[in-house]
Amino acid sequence: MSNLLAMARRIIHQILRDKRTLALLIIAPLLILTLVWYIFGAKTSEPNLAIINYQNSDLLPAFKASDYQRMSPLEAHQALADKKIDAYVDLKNPVKVHLEGSDPSRNGLAMNKIQKSMQKVQQISITKMQTQLKSVIQNQQKAIQAQQQIMKQMTIAMQQYAPSILIAIQQQAPKPEQPAKMQAPEKVSLDVSYLHGNDSLNTFDAFGPAMVGIFVFLFIFMIGGVSFLRERTTGTLDRLMASPIKNYQIIWGYMIGFGLFVIVQSFILTCYLVYVLKIYNVGSIADVLIIVFILSFSALSLSILLSTAAKNELQMFQFIPLVIVPQVFLSGLFPIDTLPRWVQMIGNLMPIHYSTEALRNIMIRGTGFAGWWLDGLVLIIFSLVFITLNIFTIRASRPLA
Amino acid sequence: MTYPVKGEHLHKKFKKQIVLDDVSLTLREGEIYGLIGPSGAGKTTLVKILLGLEKADSGNVELFEQKPTLSAFRSLGYMAQSDALYNELSAYQNLEFFASIQGLRGKAKKQRILEVAKNVGLDQDLKKGVAQFSGGMRRRLSLAAALVHEPRLYLLDEPTVGLDPLIRRDIWTLFHFLRSKGATIIVTTHVMDEVSQCDRVGLLSDGHLIAEGSPKELTEQYNVETVEDVFLVKEGAKG
Ligand SMILES: Nc1ncnc2c1ncn2[C@@H]1O[C@H](COP(=O)(O)OP(=O)(O)O)[C@@H](O)[C@H]1O
Ligand SMILES: [Mg+2]
Numbered sequence: 001m002s003n004l005l006a007m008a009r010r011i012i013h014q015i016l017r018d019k020r021t022l023a024l025l026i027i028a029p030l031l032i033l034t035l036v037w038y039i040f041g042a043k044t045s046e047p048n049l050a051i052i053n054y055q056n057s058d059l060l061p062a063f064k065a066s067d068y069q070r071m072s073p074l075e076a077h078q079a080l081a082d083k084k085i086d087a088y089v090d091l092k093n094p095v096k097v098h099l100e101g102s103d104p105s106r107n108g109l110a111m112n113k114i115q116k117s118m119q120k121v122q123q124i125s126i127t128k129m130q131t132q133l134k135s136v137i138q139n140q141q142k143a144i145q146a147q148q149q150i151m152k153q154m155t156i157a158m159q160q161y162a163p164s165i166l167i168a169i170q171q172q173a174p175k176p177e178q179p180a181k182m183q184a185p186e187k188v189s190l191d192v193s194y195l196h197g198n199d200s201l202n203t204f205d206a207f208g209p210a211m212v213g214i215f216v217f218l219f220i221f222m223i224g225g226v227s228f229l230r231e232r233t234t235g236t237l238d239r240l241m242a243s244p245i246k247n248y249q250i251i252w253g254y255m256i257g258f259g260l261f262v263i264v265q266s267f268i269l270t271c272y273l274v275y276v277l278k279i280y281n282v283g284s285i286a287d288v289l290i291i292v293f294i295l296s297f298s299a300l301s302l303s304i305l306l307s308t309a310a311k312n313e314l315q316m317f318q319f320i321p322l323v324i325v326p327q328v329f330l331s332g333l334f335p336i337d338t339l340p341r342w343v344q345m346i347g348n349l350m351p352i353h354y355s356t357e358a359l360r361n362i363m364i365r366g367t368g369f370a371g372w373w374l375d376g377l378v379l380i381i382f383s384l385v386f387i388t389l390n391i392f393t394i395r396a397s398r399p400l401a
Numbered sequence: 402m403t404y405p406v407k408g409e410h411l412h413k414k415f416k417k418q419i420v421l422d423d424v425s426l427t428l429r430e431g432e433i434y435g436l437i438g439p440s441g442a443g444k445t446t447l448v449k450i451l452l453g454l455e456k457a458d459s460g461n462v463e464l465f466e467q468k469p470t471l472s473a474f475r476s477l478g479y480m481a482q483s484d485a486l487y488n489e490l491s492a493y494q495n496l497e498f499f500a501s502i503q504g505l506r507g508k509a510k511k512q513r514i515l516e517v518a519k520n521v522g523l524d525q526d527l528k529k530g531v532a533q534f535s536g537g538m539r540r541r542l543s544l545a546a547a548l549v550h551e552p553r554l555y556l557l558d559e560p561t562v563g564l565d566p567l568i569r570r571d572i573w574t575l576f577h578f579l580r581s582k583g584a585t586i587i588v589t590t591h592v593m594d595e596v597s598q599c600d601r602v603g604l605l606s607d608g609h610l611i612a613e614g615s616p617k618e619l620t621e622q623y624n625v626e627t628v629e630d631v632f633l634v635k636e637g638a639k640g
Contacts, residue, residue, distance in 0.1 A: 006501035235485035242479035
């Protein structure tokens with residue numbers, strides 16, 4: 001027990017005295033997340049749009065002047081070529097959209113906006129049709145009323161001159177039905193409700209949970225791996241192995257020593273995300289912390305394990321493309337449902353996959369313990385497996401003990 | 402007479418390279434044993450096998466006349482060929498850590514640290530970070546870390562390499578002092594003028610222990626001036 005504490009205390013001293021590592025562990029993830037926040041989270045810029053051939057168009061009200069510049073066809077063509085606008089809409093019937101097209105994300109923005117306007121266009125044409133329809137119906141009603149008037153006069157005449165025929169006619173006549181009521185026009189605008197999140201949820205909010213996982217994992221992986229690697233390359237591990245310390249005390253000592261910084265790091269990072277960057281979070285901050293914390297342990301234990309296979313720091317960093325990059329792509333940042341099954345299986349072996357799932361449940365869906373305990377458990381199992389493998393690895397290089 | 406370390410018929414290969422070929426070596430209690438040989442002879446490998454940091458392909462190792470156990474390490478001080486220090490820590494913190502791992506506590510620990518620091522002449526530099534240490538200071542601190550728990554057996558891999566002659570003399574004075582308190586020491590070196598300070602030496606060449614005995618015995622037996630010449634005689638005999 002005291003060996004364990006001595007190990008942990010030494011690691012804490014080491015990190016505290018090594019300002020660069022400390023900064024890498026705590027400040028670097030904050031900086032990078034801020035950068036990512038600016039890239040994905042800042043207000044998505046508005047597309048620059050224009051309309052042409054609007055002069056005689058009824059659709060003009062759907063294209064507000066604040067959103068769409070009014071241009072002549074020639075101007076619009078030129079502006080598009082100069083990338084001054086992303087798209088222009090030709091309001092001549094049928095309506096046509098011309099996109100600049102070289103940047104998919106700008107295309108998407110422009111199309112989004114135009115589609116919203118087109119919904120209004122549809123509304124306009126529907127109201128137009130309704131008013132037309134109404135006037136047609138009103139005309140017909142007037143005609144019917146006039147006919148009814150004539151009929152009444154005819155009936156009066158009949159009563160005077162041929163009452164028996166009138167009765168027969170009245171008996172044969174079909175019972176008048178209730179006149180069909182004019183139905184209220186159906187609402188055309190789409191009413192959107194969100195099961196989770198709301199319409200102000202931006203890309204960063206959605207990416208956030210995955211990003212947290214990725215950067216926490218990356219930095220802990222680098223620092224943990226390198227520091228255990230140094231233990232071997234400088235020979236201090238040999239010195240430890242020539243002492244009465246037990247194998248598990250070496251590994252758990254690392255876990256505990258780093259664990260302290262991991263707690264601090266998780267805490268600062270989570271608070272920064274939620275309170276400073278104001279990432280969308282409806283869940284409990286304590287839950288977020290727990291997941292970030294458990295994830296860090298799996299990163300730490302995995303990095304120690306892989307450091308065994310590295311001869312120097314460069315080789316340790318060569319694991320990053322192998323360990324981190326696939327996790328970035330398969331962790332839920334991008335949808336993986338359509339990928340082949342074996343790729344999905346690989347995704348299931350990745351710690352960040354579980355942290356992303358858990359953090360999404362907590363932060364966006366607001367589920368409590370029920371929503372993340374399973375993912376958390378999987379992460380703990382990952383760590384325990386890695387730790388056990390680590391202990392066995394050390395035992396293998398300590399044949400006599 | 403007890404034998405703190407005994408290695409019998411040790412063989413070791415790295416891939417195809419034979420590093421130790423049937424080496425047997427027994428240390429007597431209270432002696433300074435010098436393991437000498439050119440670099441690449443297998444000295445470090447032999448020491449590591451005796452310690453249990455490396456597994457021999459075949460052969461037997463006994464520490465304190467029994468199969469090595471973790472608790473045997475408590476009576477054992479090892480100084481690796483590399484300095485094996487934590488660069489981020491101060492000298493004191495380094496010693497403090499190794500002392501704790503060896504089971505020292507509280508006041509006794511602190512006292513021991515100051516004592517060994519004085520022994521190796523670093524008592525004025527304990528607060529300094531190891532990163533600022535010169536090569537010689539690092540070597541001495543590394544030695545201090547091997548001494549801190551007062552073991553009965555020392556395995557020191559090139560403890561004096563890179564030290565200036567004055568400090569080297571002090572270190573050897575320290576070794577003699579430790580022996581006078583009953584410790585057994587095995588020192589590897591390729592500095593030949595240290596050979597005469599050893600009670601016995603073993604000559605390791607290409608994985609073979611080619612000769613063993615006190616320096617005086619060896620020079621007489623082979624009829625040469627210095628122990629170094631024994632290597633030449635042996636090489637000549639081979640050729
Ligand atoms: N871990 C290892 N893997 C492969 N070869 C090794 C290893 N350790 C030592 N050797 C080789 O074994 C030989 C003896 O090395 P060593 O015991 O360090 O010699 P010395 O300490 O006498 O200089 C050298 O040729 C060295 O290259
Ligand atoms: Mg050596």
